[in-house]
Amino acid sequence: MQYTVVIETADDGSLSVWVPDLPGCVSSGDTQEEALRNIEEAVRGHIAVLRESGEAVPEPRSRAAVVQAA
Numbered sequence: 001m002q003y004t005v006v007i008e009t010a011d012d013g014s015l016s017v018w019v020p021d022l023p024g025c026v027s028s029g030d031t032q033e034e035a036l037r038n039i040e041e042a043v044r045g046h047i048a049v050l051r052e053s054g055e056a057v058p059e060p061r062s063r064a065a066v067v068q069a070a
Contacts, residue, residue, distance in 0.1 A: 004062040005039050007032065020062040022046050 008016045015035040019025040025046040029035030050057050
């Protein structure tokens with residue numbers, strides 16, 4: 001499964017990453033590479049906990065696009 005992630009830059013330059021289809025699944029990093037590596041680990045852990053708890057694992061549904069501002 002491939003999940004869409006949202007990357008946001010904090011005021012201090014670090015990056016926060018979250019997964020729209022997995023509420024509560026968040027991570028961060030000082031570089032994009034680190035942030036993506038960390039969120040991959042967080043996604044795997046999040047899914048493992050859902051499965052261990054007998055909860056359904058949400059299917060990836062979100063998509064991303066970039067739009068031009070006026």
